[in-house]
Amino acid sequence: VVGLAFLFFSTQYRVFNAMMMGDEAALTLGIPLKLYWYLYIAIVAVITAVLVASCGIIGFVGLITPHIARSLVGTNYRKLFPVATLLGSLFVVWADVLARILVKNAELPIGIFTALVGAPFFIYIVTKNRRKVV
Structure with missing residues (x-):
């Protein structure tokens, strides 16, 4: 699918x-x-x-990677879609790897790790956009 x-x-x-x-x-x-x-x-x-x-549920992946991809290649979807897909895949793989090795003898749920990375990124995006409006 x-x-x-x-x-x-x-x-x-x-x-x-x-x-x-x-x-x-x-x-x-x-x-x-x-x-x-x-x-x-x-x-x-x-x-x-x-x-x-x-x-x-693995949150924040769809929030982080498209913004990073757009800053790398611009807004043309011919380039943006494959780069965002690749970045999202790499982010999830590395988040899973880090979630497995950060806590010794335990496995941190990947959703917690993506939230730890994604929440500050989300706050950054919101505050950056508010500065532009004001």
């Missing part, structure tokens, strides 16, 4: 780039926004259900 969704979303960079320009621009380019929004939400809901059912 995840592999098929990855292949599907890899081909959707033109639609995502048009959506980033705004609703009017996307509609002008002939993109049926409602159709794509519902389609993307349905696919992401299925992916989320499958992953949570098999792996459990």
Whole structure:
């Protein structure tokens, strides 16, 4: 399911780039926004259900890695999607490795480790955006 969704979303960079320009621009380019929004939400809901059912809840990964990827490669989804996917995968693997070796003779749940990394990152993003608004 995840592999098929990855292949599907890899081909959707033109639609995502048009959506980033705004609703009017996307509609002008002939993109049926409602159709794509519902389609993307349905696919992401299925992916989320499958992953949570098999792996459990691992928070903050979807918050951290896309922001880092966007700062590395910009907003073009042709480059952003594969880089964000790779960074998310690497983050989860290394979080799992560190969660297994940090506490001797015990295994720290990976969700706790991602929260320890993700919560400060989330606070940084919120405070950075507030400074821009004020």
